[in-house]
Amino acid sequence: MIKNNLPVIILVRPQMGENIGSVARAMSNFGLHELRLVAPRDGWPNRRAKKTASGAEPLLKAAKLYPDVASAMADVHLAYATTARPRDMEKRVIEPAEAMREIKVHSASGTRVALVFGPERTGLDNEDITWCDTLITIPTAENASLNLAQSAVIVGYEWLRQQNVTTVARTLPGIAPKEDWHGLFTQLEAYLDQVNYYRVADKKTVMWQNLRNMLLRGQFSAQEVRSFRGMLRALWERRAKNSKEVISE
Amino acid sequence: MIKNNLPVIILVRPQMGENIGSVARAMSNFGLHELRLVAPRDGWPNRRAKKTASGAEPLLKAAKLYPDVASAMADVHLAYATTARPRDMEKRVIEPAEAMREIKVHSASGTRVALVFGPERTGLDNEDITWCDTLITIPTAENASLNLAQSAVIVGYEWLRQQNVTTVARTLPGIAPKEDWHGLFTQLEAYLDQVNYYRVADKKTVMWQNLRNMLLRGQFSAQEVRSFRGMLRALWERRAKNSKEVISE
Numbered sequence: 001m002i003k004n005n006l007p008v009i010i011l012v013r014p015q016m017g018e019n020i021g022s023v024a025r026a027m028s029n030f031g032l033h034e035l036r037l038v039a040p041r042d043g044w045p046n047r048r049a050k051k052t053a054s055g056a057e058p059l060l061k062a063a064k065l066y067p068d069v070a071s072a073m074a075d076v077h078l079a080y081a082t083t084a085r086p087r088d089m090e091k092r093v094i095e096p097a098e099a100m101r102e103i104k105v106h107s108a109s110g111t112r113v114a115l116v117f118g119p120e121r122t123g124l125d126n127e128d129i130t131w132c133d134t135l136i137t138i139p140t141a142e143n144a145s146l147n148l149a150q151s152a153v154i155v156g157y158e159w160l161r162q163q164n165v166t167t168v169a170r171t172l173p174g175i176a177p178k179e180d181w182h183g184l185f186t187q188l189e190a191y192l193d194q195v196n197y198y199r200v201a202d203k204k205t206v207m208w209q210n211l212r213n214m215l216l217r218g219q220f221s222a223q224e225v226r227s228f229r230g231m232l233r234a235l236w237e238r239r240a241k242n243s244k245e246v247i248s249e
Numbered sequence: 250m251i252k253n254n255l256p257v258i259i260l261v262r263p264q265m266g267e268n269i270g271s272v273a274r275a276m277s278n279f280g281l282h283e284l285r286l287v288a289p290r291d292g293w294p295n296r297r298a299k300k301t302a303s304g305a306e307p308l309l310k311a312a313k314l315y316p317d318v319a320s321a322m323a324d325v326h327l328a329y330a331t332t333a334r335p336r337d338m339e340k341r342v343i344e345p346a347e348a349m350r351e352i353k354v355h356s357a358s359g360t361r362v363a364l365v366f367g368p369e370r371t372g373l374d375n376e377d378i379t380w381c382d383t384l385i386t387i388p389t390a391e392n393a394s395l396n397l398a399q400s401a402v403i404v405g406y407e408w409l410r411q412q413n414v415t416t417v418a419r420t421l422p423g424i425a426p427k428e429d430w431h432g433l434f435t436q437l438e439a440y441l442d443q444v445n446y447y448r449v450a451d452k453k454t455v456m457w458q459n460l461r462n463m464l465l466r467g468q469f470s471a472q473e474v475r476s477f478r479g480m481l482r483a484l485w486e487r488r489a490k491n492s493k494e495v496i497s498e
Binding site for chain 2: 138157
């Protein structure tokens, strides 16, 4: 296992410093190293995070700060979101053991994976989730409320546990990093906005999320993203030219 | 699964109320119900435990208080201790997944199992561990320090996870409850003390623990404990009588 290709942990808008520290501790317990923070509520660095890090201080100090999910995921190929609630989004939902089995294979083949956790009180919102390829749901009994630190402990534990389980390796196509997808989505969204595609403004959010989810499930390679974008651009620009020609006829 | 034959959780001399609450929360997350507390440092009930229980308040309210490990384990047949450090004791050490697989089978066959956790700072001491049949060690990476709440989360998670895994049931002999073992050990210790068996007082602790560990590994049934005690008593009493006869000869 190449150390710099271990899954990265992304905490999206974490609220309490103590929880950031506990997540760092769990990471160091289970052999994960890279922590990314998206817009932590109380700023960064955070004194309270150190209190609960217990042995994970270097990891905490090396944590990287990002303004948004897009920038935190720029170099990530596959993102797994940990979420308790089923979403009405067309995403694959799997349990931690299955997730870690496949992430092990992805990581070994050079694919960069992110494990994404949302804010304590609300969890990831749908906009965050559109960035993610797969949802991880931790099975629970009657009390389904797990906190951020507990979820990170379980995910970390399963990660390490799967390292000791023999998995049949399979070859995977190189999936495009998220910054490529971001480029594709930005381009497409601009086109759609310009043609007033959504008409009713308050329907746009859901429709646009659905569209991104659909595309993402295709697991395009970087080359495929380029081709797709080229196709869109060609359509967009040539159609404009073609229309003018039609009008000028 | 019969609800009242689920594994019980025993916290031995827990220090912080917050951790007791977190353990209760993890229990309710993963379908465990019975919490036993041995001599909690700050007494019981504890206001701070409620703060972290989040949905597990009824479980916390029903927690039972015991003065010592012996009484907390009186009706337990098999005890599994969660401990990070390897002990120089002849006990079987397994990982949580394997432990929960076999506990599932034990529980289904009517064997009462306890999952035992030690105090936060020191963990279980050797005396506590002599009560336990098997040690559970959670695999960790470079930072091996897991806190009480984290350990309980992992053990609970594995418990629930194994409920969904098909296990080949196997028939197990009925193992004697710990109160039977306690009776055996008390009897035997009294005998040994009376004959000044240990001679050097400061060696007794370790020697006595080793002896108990050896016996416990036999997994005696209640009937076998009775037979063994009867054998000891017979030896003890008849030997006394025999000696007198020898002397009086």
